[in-house]
């Protein structure tokens with residue numbers, strides 16, 4: 001299989017992961033600013049979404065409409081449809097021109113939510129991953145981790161209407177968290193675990209230390 005991650009001159013692909021309310025959106029800008037200060041072109045994006053068509057799929061996925069519940073398989077396939085579009089139209093072209101892509105969630109979220117949360121077989125997810133990514137993997141994944149109850153309190157305080165995923169119960173999010181932690185400990189070279197329960201200042205200090213370390217090894 002062609003491993004695109006090794007092309008010379010290619011940019012780097014950084015993902016932020018974690019359950020709801022751990023601070024991904026809050027810290028995405030911080031990561032982008034760190035990189036921009038070092039003079040690289042930064043592309044900030046998210047999944048599901050990132051292009052107009054992929055954002056349309058995102059709306060289908062998050063819509064809590066109860067008249068027609070979304071089947072688990074349809075959910076999985078929509079996520080990978082959005083991902084295929086996002087990779088083709090935005091991520092691959094950006095990496096190819098040397099930009100650094102910073103993405104709010106990627107396929108680790110699929111293993112965590114659809115695998116851990118919904119109970120879909122890992123092999124099915126891995127098959128779609130191979131089909132859609134063709135060897136492309138994040139170079140660095142920051143996993144923001146904290147206890148589920150405390151993160152849920154942050155979501156409540158954030159106060160937006162809850163989307164289809166945010167309406168899940170605590171045991172769903174506990175399963176999500178456990179899969180993330182298992183994946184991080186089985187791929188320590190790619191993952192950095194950040195204690196997201198700390199104050200924002202301390203979280204950002206931890207992220208900065210990790211990025212500095214990683215940047216040093218990269219340049």
Ligand SMILES: Nc1ncnc2c1ncn2[C@@H]1O[C@H](COP(=O)(O)OP(=O)(O)O)[C@@H](O)[C@H]1O
Pocket residue numbers: 018019020021022023024025026027154155157158196197198199200201203
């Ligand atoms: N370290 C922190 N301490 C306290 N509150 C935080 C911290 N990080 C983020 N928040 C707040 O928690 C809420 C959820 O953060 P957000 O970035 O939206 O999480 P996510 O994107 O992971 O769901 C927001 O209201 C945000 O302002």
Ligand SMILES: Cc1cn([C@H]2C[C@H](O)[C@@H](COP(=O)(O)OP(=O)(O)O)O2)c(=O)[nH]c1=O
Pocket residue numbers: 019020021024025047048079104105106107108109110111113114165166
């Ligand atoms: C990328 C991805 C997201 N999701 C879900 C998790 C989130 O609840 C939802 C939207 O992501 P996001 O906007 O990052 O959620 P939040 O900011 O509330 O943490 O999509 C999956 O279930 N599988 C996936 O592969």
